[in-house]
Amino acid sequence: MWNNPARNDWFLLAGFSLVVLCLPLILEPIGAAYPALMQKFCIFGIFAIGFNILFGLTGYLSFGHAAFLGVGSYAAVWSFKLLTMNAIPAIVFAIVCAAAFALVIGYVSLKRSGIYFSILTLAFAQMSYNLAYSVLTPLTNGETGLQLSLQDPRIIDALFVAPQAGLPRVNLFGTYTSGGGYAGFYLCAAALIVCFFIALRIFRSPFGLMLRAIKSNQNRMRYTGFNTRPYLLAAFVISGMYAGLAGGLMAVTDPLVGAERMQWTASGEVVLMTILGGAGTLVGPVLGAAVIKYFENIFSSFSVTTLQGVFGFLPDAIERPLVSFLSLFVGDGWNLTLGVVFMLIVIFLPGGLMEGLRRIWSLFDRRPGGGDKVPAAQTQPAE
Template sequence: MKNEKILKSNNIPLYMVIFSVVVLTMPLWLEPIGAAYPDLLQKFAIFGIFAVGFNILFGLTGYLSFGHATFLGVGSYTAVWSFKLLTMNVLPAIIFSMVLAGIFALLIGYISLRRSGIYFSILTLAFAQMSYNLAYSVLTPITNGETGLQLSKNDPRVVDGLFVEVGQGIPSTNLFGLEMSGYQGFYFCAVLLIIAFYISLKIFNSPFGLNLRAIKSNQTRMSYTGYNTKPYLLAAFVISGMFAGLAGGLLAVTDPLAGAERMQWTASGEVVLMTILGGVGTLLGPLLGVGIIKYLENIFSSIGVKELGDFFSFVPDSMHAFVVDFSSLFVGEGWHLTLGLLFMIIVIFLPGGIMQGFDKIKNLMSKKDKE
């Protein structure tokens, strides 16, 4: 980790403009690779927020949390409850999601951060499993257990009841009348992603961010210089928990349904994978990771044996069946196998993720220039 600021402050506006344009035009430039449909775009933006938040904790402080999916789940449940009880407007829903996830993060973080290293990972994992198990069993009145929390026609929706006539069927989520599905949903998430990214950029460049990086490089020395590291860590934990809560809330906004499986520790593992794949502690890395994993997941899991057969039609007949069989291991249901392999390869050869790969290429190029 380099100790210089990632960006010079006067470059930030330009950087943000470029970033915003790139994010908002995703429907255009993702068209050629077939990824430009609302469902997937929403996922890019939502998990982008999740990973950006996770990166604030893991990337800056080096504390590996294995329980971040808890906050995602809490966010989703809160948002759905807000839809059920108050209004279908999404603003209160995501605000409540962030607040409640923040409170959860404060409690869990306060206890977990008393330890560091692998013990911290185990503690967060333990809390995540507790929340997951409780959501499945005793908290069924709140979480609706295995079925998952859903909207129904008979929900009170107190605030909506004051202004809007009760219509037929289940109303859809909206932002002051603008329906939050399809591209509108995506643009809403994208705007929030841009805001989240801006906050993370500010944190990376702030003295607070520097403190966090100092904790990562040498916590003992940090406390010898008179810093109490705990409040900084807790703040980072809560912020990243709130990002996760926001992402959870948005998941519920685009599809008003919340299930406990969102809180399972493998879901926490997924965000770790995304962050690592892109590059821990870099600004853009986590977003790259999200894009790649969600895109590949989408492509690979939809490929079946028939598509493989067509794809490998150039292979000689004698080998054809074998090649198709072998590659069917990696697609469709077996997509996770590809993910696991990809992940191992990244950790083994490029611990800094794809961003490190870029750096290496850049270094090679500049060396060639000199010669």
């Protein structure tokens, strides 16, 4: 599985890393080059890559992935509270907890497939969310959200450093990662590149091939003597670990967790990102996550006055209805834009943005055999 990857894959990885590390330069012209936003791109990119390992490869549509994200976040904050403010143990702890959680939920949910699987994962996630809000308050601090406090023991930190006045900040061996600095962004970017590399290896490995085979015809796999369950469970747990890592990084960059992170709308969001970018492709989910988070940021900051400024050159009779129509889609109405775009993508471009890019590419690439590559994403039902 770890023998030398194809040359193209190294190029892909190198290109991806270059783009991610140069994000501050690339995003400068479109006004998104501040770390707090870019680290969001990275975190949700990781989340979507992980979701894509399950959905894109096996076709199992999980509607409860946010539960793992939430578990990861809670685990990370508990690590800050009990052990140390260093980010590394928190991330490790987040991944381990999410993996354990995913193992249990996956073991049970994967007994069924198709829509039943979706409902089972949804049910588990809603249970976790409801419990986090109510009975598990000692663990999750309920509606207020789990946060750091001065009374926390922080055993390891207490051994080495004398406690200072005020709340300690999350750090990576002395560099502060919380609060929206570049350190936080580069930590997330490094994590994203590692995750991308692992996903790349999974996609190219026999294991990945096996998962794709399950997607295209699970029965035939069973007939040929493969037990598909362990493969599915492995994919589910890996995907849960990705979500846990994303949750951990969220806590690293901002150590405050609320239960709404686990709600099913949050699970829906990662589904949107993956589909928008292109399920089953490598870069697609990251692209989808970045596009959604970018436009969420831009569109929700637009207001009617901004629109009036943009269309101020038009005559009043045109400007007024145009502005009032467009104001539906910006500001608070950002979700409407998201819904419309998402519907259009599902209807007309099932392969997502990556499919769109491929089509545009094939328009220019008229060499014989250049345009008819096998599409990377072919959506097939899981049942």
